[in-house]
Amino acid sequence: MTRFPMMALAAAAFCAPLAGAASVQEPLKIGMITTLSGPGGYLGQDIRDAFNLAIEMQGGKLGGAPVQVVVEDDALKPGQGKQIADKFMKTDKIKLLTGIVFSNVALAVVPDVLEDGGIYVSPNAGPSNLAGKECNANYYVVSWQNDSLHESAGANANNLGYKKAFILAPNYQAGKDALEGFKRTFKGEVIGEVFTRLDQTDFAAEMAQIRNAKPDMVFQFHPGGAGIAFMRQYQQAGLLETVPMVVPSPSMDAVTLKAIGEAAVGVNVSAQWNSDFDNAANKAFVEAWTKKYNRPITYYASQGYDTALAIGAALKQTGGKVDDAKAFRTAMLKADFSATRGNFKFGKNQHPIQDWYSMKVVKGADGAPIIKTMGKISSDTGDFYAKDCKL
Amino acid sequence: MALVLEQALNGVQLGVMLFLLAAGLTLVFGIMGVINLAHGSLYMVGAYAAAAAAKFTGSFLLAIPAGLAAAALTGMVVEYVVVRKLYARDHLDQVLATFGLILFFNQSIVLLFGRQPMFVQIPPALSGAVNLGLFAYPVYRLCIIVAGLLTAGGLFWLIQRTRLGMLVRAGATHRDVVQALGVDIRMLYTVVFGLGALLAGFAGLMAGPLLSVQVGMGEQILILTFVVVVIGGLGSVAGAFWGALLVGVVDTSLRAFLPQIMRLMMNNSEADALASGVSAMGVYLVMAIVLLVRPKGLFPGHA
Numbered sequence: 001m002t003r004f005p006m007m008a009l010a011a012a013a014f015c016a017p018l019a020g021a022a023s024v025q026e027p028l029k030i031g032m033i034t035t036l037s038g039p040g041g042y043l044g045q046d047i048r049d050a051f052n053l054a055i056e057m058q059g060g061k062l063g064g065a066p067v068q069v070v071v072e073d074d075a076l077k078p079g080q081g082k083q084i085a086d087k088f089m090k091t092d093k094i095k096l097l098t099g100i101v102f103s104n105v106a107l108a109v110v111p112d113v114l115e116d117g118g119i120y121v122s123p124n125a126g127p128s129n130l131a132g133k134e135c136n137a138n139y140y141v142v143s144w145q146n147d148s149l150h151e152s153a154g155a156n157a158n159n160l161g162y163k164k165a166f167i168l169a170p171n172y173q174a175g176k177d178a179l180e181g182f183k184r185t186f187k188g189e190v191i192g193e194v195f196t197r198l199d200q201t202d203f204a205a206e207m208a209q210i211r212n213a214k215p216d217m218v219f220q221f222h223p224g225g226a227g228i229a230f231m232r233q234y235q236q237a238g239l240l241e242t243v244p245m246v247v248p249s250p251s252m253d254a255v256t257l258k259a260i261g262e263a264a265v266g267v268n269v270s271a272q273w274n275s276d277f278d279n280a281a282n283k284a285f286v287e288a289w290t291k292k293y294n295r296p297i298t299y300y301a302s303q304g305y306d307t308a309l310a311i312g313a314a315l316k317q318t319g320g321k322v323d324d325a326k327a328f329r330t331a332m333l334k335a336d337f338s339a340t341r342g343n344f345k346f347g348k349n350q351h352p353i354q355d356w357y358s359m360k361v362v363k364g365a366d367g368a369p370i371i372k373t374m375g376k377i378s379s380d381t382g383d384f385y386a387k388d389c390k391l
Numbered sequence: 392m393a394l395v396l397e398q399a400l401n402g403v404q405l406g407v408m409l410f411l412l413a414a415g416l417t418l419v420f421g422i423m424g425v426i427n428l429a430h431g432s433l434y435m436v437g438a439y440a441a442a443a444a445a446k447f448t449g450s451f452l453l454a455i456p457a458g459l460a461a462a463a464l465t466g467m468v469v470e471y472v473v474v475r476k477l478y479a480r481d482h483l484d485q486v487l488a489t490f491g492l493i494l495f496f497n498q499s500i501v502l503l504f505g506r507q508p509m510f511v512q513i514p515p516a517l518s519g520a521v522n523l524g525l526f527a528y529p530v531y532r533l534c535i536i537v538a539g540l541l542t543a544g545g546l547f548w549l550i551q552r553t554r555l556g557m558l559v560r561a562g563a564t565h566r567d568v569v570q571a572l573g574v575d576i577r578m579l580y581t582v583v584f585g586l587g588a589l590l591a592g593f594a595g596l597m598a599g600p601l602l603s604v605q606v607g608m609g610e611q612i613l614i615l616t617f618v619v620v621v622i623g624g625l626g627s628v629a630g631a632f633w634g635a636l637l638v639g640v641v642d643t644s645l646r647a648f649l650p651q652i653m654r655l656m657m658n659n660s661e662a663d664a665l666a667s668g669v670s671a672m673g674v675y676l677v678m679a680i681v682l683l684v685r686p687k688g689l690f691p692g693h694a
Binding site for chain 1: 394397398401404405497498501506507508509510513518519520527529531532600601602603605606607608610611612643644646647650659660663664667668671
């Protein structure tokens with residue numbers, strides 16, 4: 001006969017937050033679909049934690065508006081991402097979504113979200129399909145358009161004077177964007193082009209092909225765990241000493257670096273952000289991150305943080321409302337915030353216009369390898385697809 | 392020529408890794424009739440235990456028993472607590488329960504070790520490459536091949552020549568008779584499951600220094616392992632061996648040589664795209680062909 005009091009208690013517990021909410025502003029819910037499980041799990045974890053860190057640093061608010069982040073794991077499965085988006089929008093009535101790490105998930109989720117009247121702000125994936133003709137007024141990308149990561153690597157390879165490249169990427173949308181992007185800016189000859197499998201972890205066959213082709217350099221794009229496996233097998237095959245590597249940031253983040261260790265010294269990286277950037281926003285971010293999480297800080301984290309700042313800057317102008325997508329858009333496009341990466345504007349397809357930097361893995365003061373910023377590759381760079389966007 | 396030989400060795404190396412996983416899977420299926428989707432999790436447990444032991448003690452030699460023991464113990468506990476209840480049930484229940492185990496193990500690993508992949512150093516004695524005349528080949532990969540082949544030999548000896556092996560074979564075909572003769576069949580099943588887990592853990596700990604030790608690493612290789620078991624014939628260890636070598640060599644050589652062959656016929660980027668597509672489905676094509684010709688696999692088990 002204990003059931004009745006239990007139910008009463010449960011009912012009371014359920015009603016309590018509702019009763020309390022009447023006096024203060026109802027927090028704006030932000031739906032975060034991200035990859036938390038599987039080999040790509042640390043990417044989503046960093047985006048989520050940095051996003052939450054930004055909110056925490058603003059006292060539980062973004063741009064003065066109280067927010068509540070609802071996080072769900074897509075497990076790198078497009079279908080699962082789609083289900084979560086449906087649940088967020090239809091059951092939880094969330095209008096503002098963010099968080100997706102991988103382009104294949106983004107391509108399954110984002111078009112539906114936009115069709116149903118939602119707003120999506122990407123902290124990572126920026127597939128080419130959504131950057132050109134298919135661009136959308138309610139779709140913003142804070143990270144980069146996928147190709148520009150690789151265009152910057154191609155430009156970096158030119159600057160470093162390499163003539164013959166062997167290039168590899170996984171066989172999915174972002175992988176294809178990677179190789180296309182690299183070839184667009186690389187002025188030398190591509191002597192080998194390999195698509196690996198997205199779930200591949202053993203690259204022995206590819207290593208033998210690289211050795212046989214004798215390139216000047218290798219460009220590879222393997223985000224997350226596969227990148228670590230690739231780098232280590234590259235070293236084990238004895239290639240790291242003979243064939244230099246030029247990679248975009250997803251192939252060499254702080255976590256990858258920690259896993260590879262000293263073997264990574266000498267690898268050339270290009271990125272829009274690095275932990276050693278000397279600006280106030282970045283310093284505050286790095287300090288808060290180190291204090292709270294004390295683990296390596298990645299590009300993904302900086303992007304999650306910048307995404308939260310971008311949303312916060314917009315919410316400040318709309319008074320914490322997202323119901324009027326037009327007003328939110330006007331506010332969002334001003335990009336009135338100091339990004340951790342420095343220069344930041346939205347281009348006409350609502351993807352970033354930003355600076356790209358060349359970096360190199362070097363031995364740090366304590367002997368542990370670090371990623372050091374060497375110089376600028378390009379300034380105020382937009383992306384290739386913006387010209388096709390009619391916004 | 393050197394490239395062909397090198398890729399063949401790569402194929403054999405992938406093959407022996409697959410064999411270590413497939414042997415356990417096929418034993419458990421052949422003898423107990425259980426489809427164990429969580430087999431990949433035991434591989435992951437072996438890899439994590441070895442990685443953790445290597446990290447704390449700094450010795451790869453100590454990591455080996457740690458990985459083996461953790462995987463075997465986990466396997467036996469899983470058998471005792473979960474799988475034992477499933478023998479009498481149909482395959483759908485088994486799939487459901489063992490799938491649940493995958494989720495359980497993945498989340499437990501996240502809680503214990505976090506989501507960042509772990510790093511295992513190749514022991515210094517085994518790092519570097521050895522010159523095989525025509526080409527140099529990483530010592531560590533060579534060791535995997537040797538260890539895998541030795542394990543395969545040991546397993547055949549165990550099953551064909553020892554009393555335990557006799558019980559295992561008898562338990563698979565004449566369960567009731569074995570029981571009537573006074574053998575504790577439940578104990579036997581636990582031991583066999585533990586043996587399968589031990590082999591998976593062995594594969595996991597050897598994979599650690601090559602791949603990244605990470606949550607979900609078991610599922611990546613599990614699908615290929617099932618292909619091996621189906622090609623080899625459910626329940627047959629010999630089938631698992633030949634199936635694994637076949638899958639390893641076919642998969643590696645398609646990845647390695649198909650692009651060059653395709654490039655002779657069409658322009659480069661089309662060739663690369665098509666070749667990667669075909670090589671991704673290559674082993675599944677092999678499986679389909681094998682099943683067409685021999686519906687029960689290359690070496691059908693006695694079940």
